[in-house]
Amino acid sequence: MSTRKQIILGAHFPGVNNTTVWQDPDSGSQIEFKSFKHMAESAERGKFDFLFLAEGLRLREQRGKIHDLDVVGRPDTFAVLAALSSVTSNLGLIGTINATFNEPYEVARQFATLDHLSAGRAAWNVVTSSDAFTGANFRRGGYLDRELRYERARELVQTARELWDSWAPNAIAADKQTGRFLNEENAGAFAHTGDQFEIRGRFNVPRPPQGHPVILQAGDSAQGREFAAQTADAIFTRHGTLDEGIAFSRDVKARAVRNGRSADDLKVLPGVGFILGDTDADAEEINREVRLQQVSPQTAILLLEQVWNRDLSSYDADGPLPKVDPDVESISIIQGRARIVDGVLETAQRYRALAEAKNLSIRELIVEVTSRGLFVGSARTIADKLDEFVLAGASDGFILVPHIVPHGMDRFVDEVVPLLQERGALRAEYDSGSTLRENLGLTPATPATVWAERAGDLEAAAS
Amino acid sequence: MPQIPSSVVPNFSDQPAPKSIQLSVALDGAGWHPAAWREPGARPADLFTSAYWADLAFEAERGLLDFITIEDSLGLQSEHFGTGADHRTDQVRGRLDAALLASALGPITSSIGLIPTVTTTHTEPFHVSKTIASLDYASNGRAGWRVQVSSRRHESEHFGRRDIPEIDRKWARTEHGRRVIGELFDEAADAIEVVRRLWDSWESDAEIRDAETGRFIDRDKLHYIEFEGDHFSVKGPSITPRPPQGQPVVTALAHAPIPYQLAARGADLVFITPQTIDDIPHLVAQVRDAERLVNRTGTPLLIHADLLVLLNETQRGATERLARLNASDGTDLRSDAAIVATTPQQLADQLVEWSAAGLDGFRLRPAVLPDDLRAITRGVVPALQRAGLFRAGYEQDTLRQRLGLPEAVNRYAAIA
Ligand SMILES: Cc1cc2nc3c(=O)[nH]c(=O)nc-3n(C[C@@H](O)[C@H](O)[C@H](O)COP(=O)(O)O)c2cc1C
Numbered sequence: 001m002s003t004r005k006q007i008i009l010g011a012h013f014p015g016v017n018n019t020t021v022w023q024d025p026d027s028g029s030q031i032e033f034k035s036f037k038h039m040a041e042s043a044e045r046g047k048f049d050f051l052f053l054a055e056g057l058r059l060r061e062q063r064g065k066i067h068d069l070d071v072v073g074r075p076d077t078f079a080v081l082a083a084l085s086s087v088t089s090n091l092g093l094i095g096t097i098n099a100t101f102n103e104p105y106e107v108a109r110q111f112a113t114l115d116h117l118s119a120g121r122a123a124w125n126v127v128t129s130s131d132a133f134t135g136a137n138f139r140r141g142g143y144l145d146r147e148l149r150y151e152r153a154r155e156l157v158q159t160a161r162e163l164w165d166s167w168a169p170n171a172i173a174a175d176k177q178t179g180r181f182l183n184e185e186n187a188g189a190f191a192h193t194g195d196q197f198e199i200r201g202r203f204n205v206p207r208p209p210q211g212h213p214v215i216l217q218a219g220d221s222a223q224g225r226e227f228a229a230q231t232a233d234a235i236f237t238r239h240g241t242l243d244e245g246i247a248f249s250r251d252v253k254a255r256a257v258r259n260g261r262s263a264d265d266l267k268v269l270p271g272v273g274f275i276l277g278d279t280d281a282d283a284e285e286i287n288r289e290v291r292l293q294q295v296s297p298q299t300a301i302l303l304l305e306q307v308w309n310r311d312l313s314s315y316d317a318d319g320p321l322p323k324v325d326p327d328v329e330s331i332s333i334i335q336g337r338a339r340i341v342d343g344v345l346e347t348a349q350r351y352r353a354l355a356e357a358k359n360l361s362i363r364e365l366i367v368e369v370t371s372r373g374l375f376v377g378s379a380r381t382i383a384d385k386l387d388e389f390v391l392a393g394a395s396d397g398f399i400l401v402p403h404i405v406p407h408g409m410d411r412f413v414d415e416v417v418p419l420l421q422e423r424g425a426l427r428a429e430y431d432s433g434s435t436l437r438e439n440l441g442l443t444p445a446t447p448a449t450v451w452a453e454r455a456g457d458l459e460a461a462a463s
Numbered sequence: 464m465p466q467i468p469s470s471v472v473p474n475f476s477d478q479p480a481p482k483s484i485q486l487s488v489a490l491d492g493a494g495w496h497p498a499a500w501r502e503p504g505a506r507p508a509d510l511f512t513s514a515y516w517a518d519l520a521f522e523a524e525r526g527l528l529d530f531i532t533i534e535d536s537l538g539l540q541s542e543h544f545g546t547g548a549d550h551r552t553d554q555v556r557g558r559l560d561a562a563l564l565a566s567a568l569g570p571i572t573s574s575i576g577l578i579p580t581v582t583t584t585h586t587e588p589f590h591v592s593k594t595i596a597s598l599d600y601a602s603n604g605r606a607g608w609r610v611q612v613s614s615r616r617h618e619s620e621h622f623g624r625r626d627i628p629e630i631d632r633k634w635a636r637t638e639h640g641r642r643v644i645g646e647l648f649d650e651a652a653d654a655i656e657v658v659r660r661l662w663d664s665w666e667s668d669a670e671i672r673d674a675e676t677g678r679f680i681d682r683d684k685l686h687y688i689e690f691e692g693d694h695f696s697v698k699g700p701s702i703t704p705r706p707p708q709g710q711p712v713v714t715a716l717a718h719a720p721i722p723y724q725l726a727a728r729g730a731d732l733v734f735i736t737p738q739t740i741d742d743i744p745h746l747v748a749q750v751r752d753a754e755r756l757v758n759r760t761g762t763p764l765l766i767h768a769d770l771l772v773l774l775n776e777t778q779r780g781a782t783e784r785l786a787r788l789n790a791s792d793g794t795d796l797r798s799d800a801a802i803v804a805t806t807p808q809q810l811a812d813q814l815v816e817w818s819a820a821g822l823d824g825f826r827l828r829p830a831v832l833p834d835d836l837r838a839i840t841r842g843v844v845p846a847l848q849r850a851g852l853f854r855a856g857y858e859q860d861t862l863r864q865r866l867g868l869p870e871a872v873n874r875y876a877a878i879a
Contacts, residue, residue, distance in 0.1 A: 023674045031704055033570060033601040057589070059685070059700060066682040066700075073665070073680075073704040076590070079597035082566035086513055105537065105621040106586065113560040117513045117567045136698035137589045172557070174500070174507035179791070181500060181507065182552040188539055199623040202539040202548040206511055206557045296677045 007390050007425045008397025008440060010094065011043035011409050012271060015054035018303070019273060020071045021293045021403045028406050030071050033083060035406035040084050043091055046413035047427050049439050050092030050123065051084065052236075052399050053077050057098060058134045061335045062302055063311055069299050071405075078110050085118035092436035094123040094216060099153035100130040101138045104197055108160035108205075115208035120435030123214035124160075125236060128153045128224075133335040150223045155196040157215060157231050158455075161448035166190045167207040210437045211445030216269075229255030230455065233442050234267035236399060240373025245270060245394025260454045267396040267440060270389075272373040274400060276411050280377045287376045290403055291367045300363035303370065306334045307347055317363040321355050379415035386416075387425050484814055484852045485767065485824025485866060487576070488523055488839060490516070491534035492555040494831040495771050496785075498792035500555050502831050511559060513567050520568045522833060523575055526840025527854055529865055530576025532609050532714070532826065535561035537585055538618040546629065547617035554792070562594045569601030576862035578607035578714060583654035584647060585613055585622050591654070592661035592701055599706035604861035607712035608658070610730065612651045612722075614644065646694075648725045653692040655713060655729030660688035662710055663873045664700035686875040708863050709871030716769065718799060723753035731868055732765040734826050736800045743768070743820040762869060765823045769800040773830035774807050774838035781805050788830070800828060807842025814843070815850060 013036060014020040021027060029035050040051045055077050060067040077095040084093055093114060097107060107124075115122035128149040144152060171187045173180045191200035217228035218236035228235040229252055239248045245268075253263035275290060277283025295303070297317035305312050309327040326344045355365045375382050389395050402408025420426035431438065437445070493500035493507055500507040509515040516533075523531050539548040540556050548556075561579035568577055577598060581591050591608070599606035613619070619627040627643070634640040669684035688699035715726040716734040726733035733750060737743050750766055773788075775781035781804040789795045796802060803810060814825055827843075829835035847853035859865045 022672055022679055031600060033603075037570065056702060058698075059702060066680075066685055068678045068680050068682045071679055072685075073670070073702065075597035075600055075703050076593040078560075078563055079566040079594050079601060082563040083569050083597075083601035086517065086567045086571050101587065102590075103585070103622050103624075109537075110560050110563060113563045116511045116559055117563060119512070136696075138697070139587050139695040167557070172508070172511075173552075174510075176501045176503075176505070176507070179501060179553050181554055182556055185550040185552055187556060188548075197623055199621055201617050201621045203621075204537070204539040204557055205559060298677045 004424050005390055006427065006441070007386060007420060008267060008269060009043075009046070009048045009426065010050045010052045010092075010269065010397070010399040011039055011048055012052045012054070012399045012401040013039055014071070014401055014403065014405055014408070015074060016056060016060070016071050018070045018294050018299050019401060019403055020405060021290060022071050023293055024404055026407060027404055030405045031073055031075060033075075033080070036080050036084060037087050038406040039409055040088050040091055042407075042409040042413050044088050046409070046417040047421075047430060048091060049397070050094050050121075050436060052094045052125070053080060053096060055096040055098060055127065057101060057130070058137055058335075062305065063313075063333055067302075069296065069302065078114065081114055081122070082117055085114065085121065090121070090430040090434070090439075092121045092123055092214070092439065093118055094125055094214075096125040096127055096218070098130055098134075099126050099128050099156045100144055100149060101134070102156070104156050104159035104163065104192075105199065105203070107156070108163040108203070111160070111213045112164060112205040112208045115210055115213050116205070119433075120209035120437070122208065122210070123216060123436055125216040125218055126153055126157060126232070127218055129219070131335075146221075146223070150227050152196045154227060154231060154455075155194045158448060158451060159192050159194070159197055159199070161212055161451060162190055162192055163203040164208055164212050164445075165448045166203045167205075169207050169211070172206055210435045214436055214440065214442065225252050225255060228252060229261075229266060230259045230458075231451070232266065233437075234269055234396075234440065237268060237270045238373055239270050239394075240272055242389060242392060242394050245389060246392060249393055249395060259458065264441070265443065267442075269397050269399050270373060270395050271399045271401055272375055273403060274375040274382055274412065275377075275403075276382060276415065277376075277378060280381055283376045283378060283381075287374075291371065294403070295363055295367045295370065297363055300366040303366050304362055307344060307351070309333055309344070315362065318361045321352055321362060321365065379419055382412075383416050383419035383423075386420070387423065390425070482818070482823075483854065484818050484847055485529050485765070486814075486844070486847070486853065487528055487530045487532065487578075487767070487824070487826045488836060489532045489534065489769070489826050489828045490519055490832070491828070492540075492558065492832075494835065495798065495828040496773070496788045496792070496796055496830040497554045498788045499831040501791055502788075502834060504834050505831065507555065510555065511557070513564075516564055516568060517571055519833060519836060520572050520575060520577075522836050522840055524572050526844045527857060528575060528840070528844075529824070530578050530605075530607060530712075530862060532578040533561040533564055533580060534558070535580040535582075536611070536615075536618065537582055537613055537621055538615055544615070544631070547615075562598065565606070566594075566598050566601055569598055569605070572602070572605075574605070574857040576605045576607055576712065576865065577602055578609050578712065580609040580611050582611045582613040582618075583651040584627075585618065585624075588654040588657040588695075589661065589697060589701075592658040593703040595658070595711050596662060596701070596703045596706035599708055599711050604707035604863075606706065606708065607714055607862060610651060610655060610713060610715045610725070612647050612725075614647050645721060648721050650692075650694040652725055652728045653690070653694055655725075656692075657688065657690050657697045659710060659713070659729070660690060660874070661697075661699055661701040662706060663875050664688050665704040666873055666876045667705050667709070669704065684876075705873070708861050709873065710863070712862050712866060712868065717750075720749065720753060723750050724757050726750070726764055727753040727757045727759045730764060731762070732767060732866065734767050734769045736769050737817075738801045740817055740820050743817060743822060747821045765866060765868075766821070767824040767826050768817060768822050769826050769828060771796075771798045771800045771802045771828040771830060772810060772835055772839070773802070773804040774810060774835050774842065775804075776806060778806055778809065785830075796830075798828075807838050808846050811843050811846030811850065814847065815852060818852075
């Protein structure tokens, strides 16, 4: 077994966005369980570390109407992952779960259950992207402003860890002879007092097999990065170029170290698309076709509207960019998706310059500017590129986003995986009985008290 | 060949065939007797593994049962009702989330209905709706939901959002007590309404994949539910398309008028707890009264009786088993449901008799797992089959169909 750095691989079951090419005759259901099963089985066949599910809690709207061009609709994250736990045996199961519309007791219980059902393969991607728009679907309603969202997320994860720690690893005796079921009278006892939650009682799920399910964070602001550096085991990013990746990794790993952790405690996992061809030229050709399917004329206008924040429906996608500037004043016309508010004018400027220099129509421009994080080429080219990223320190691995459901991962598994295995960059077999935490090369779960102490030290150091 | 007792010999005359009996089991931990986990066949160390639950589900499916329910709560098990968790170390404590457990059973079973318990008091109806809908997808139309109100103070302390007073029998009868309980049940009725509207919020053919116009869905077939109630409001539509059954089967356990009304307002099936056969007409009448009181329209509630069962080849053996388990636990078993310690054949006879008194079926709570579950699937079921009152194989695909519920009409499509 080679000791060279291993590439972490995750399969992203494509969610609701324009990357998923539903017009393709090979495209199947994004809802039926057999689609999830197929992709999970492919990923497991390819000795991937995990399958990843994104989440959104309200259907997207643009100009006040439900988005109808992209794939819409998805099942519940927990239900799908629990169902997958019984048809897979080694694959990690990562669920994106919002920190604003869930309560610690419940969410800790769901992840602990998933960890038990999967014998140690559960992970939580903590996201905070929420606003009053999404809140309209929830009892607690509510909008939390940016600052508070991460505060709540931080305390939510801390509290979940306290709940997972509330049962000792050996709390269950189950000794028929002595009649002792529990080794401790107070299994699950907890009391948490903080700004966000004041809760106490007894947690009712025994300690998860991993101790703590693995925590991921996705979010790019300075606050998001700091949250990841303080709390997460891995960070899901969008940085798809080598230079951006190196800069990003340096930044977040340095933040982890400043938070009293080691650089290796925080794995960096960019989400990347890939287009696989028989040759590089073939892949480029496929890519052109796929990009045009992903960016239909209607989609091009909608994506431009997301920057311009204006109704551009009267514009021709094959024509030039609007002369009018983006509207930065009024509220966003797109809802249900995080909007870049900073730098909208700069972005528009950049788009204009690019369109001018290359003589691009709206659609051509959108095709160009939205192809970030995409690896195109033959199997060998893609294997080389993935490896190059990891060896250069631009990432610890990848969350691969196929553009076809559910067979989009098959060819990668058949063609790229063997090449990675050949060079010792990917396991040939799972270690028997290994947990996701172990597969990712993470250290055993750090007790909640240690996380809390670290946060306390930081506050003390800051004051 | 075993001798078939005359009481259950099938009737081949021209008279209408007796209605077949619907039968399910309620699964909970090591079984419903607190000392069950100490029995030789029990697997107390496996209660938190999926293999344990898979084996139980396979056994229930082997017995062709209509469905299994899985108990749950948002607090630790306790011998007290209102005052929070006890400190006992000699009984099973801890449980997995029932909805996830049922989801894990979805793809590995093929016919049995899966009905997890999910509370309405703390859990977001938006989450409940998509969880049960997704269970319906993972099981190809076999999902249900057992609605449960969480009225326990210690559970509310696990959430810290609201203060629920400690509820005991005496207080529950005071005016204030009645009001608090009434509100919890009104909220539960709202939660069911929200969940059901969300299930209908996508018409079945909303996904059009129309390459011509570039539209993936027909947005006119998606509906905002715009629910506004006293306790919360929910906008919709769901993020999850309409589940295979349209409306998964909603069930509730009820012992009193307010819970009967909740069932009558929102459920398809109610579990009741007669102690003797003589209770049945009266309890059924109460359920029907509740239906009238809330102006229920459409299909009347299916009524199943809960029985806690402990079985043995001989009556004497059953009685002795119960005594042994009671001794092991230190107290006599108590339950809201009638406790029946008997032989499989006698239980089958009792089910035939009780169902003729006005019930659609039974939910049996096995005292000990897997022993009493096996006695049901391998003893009680064959006896009912011999009587011509139970299927010989699974015939319908979905749980709704199997229970004889009509196809779920989409309320929004109907208006259009
Ligand atoms: C790669 C990536 C993937 C994301 N996936 C999701 C998702 O599936 N669901 C979601 O609600 N938010 C998702 N987000 C957004 C958020 O995680 C994040 O909370 C939001 O961007 C606000 O935080 P920020 O300001 O730090 O970026 C994703 C973000 C990134 C960078």
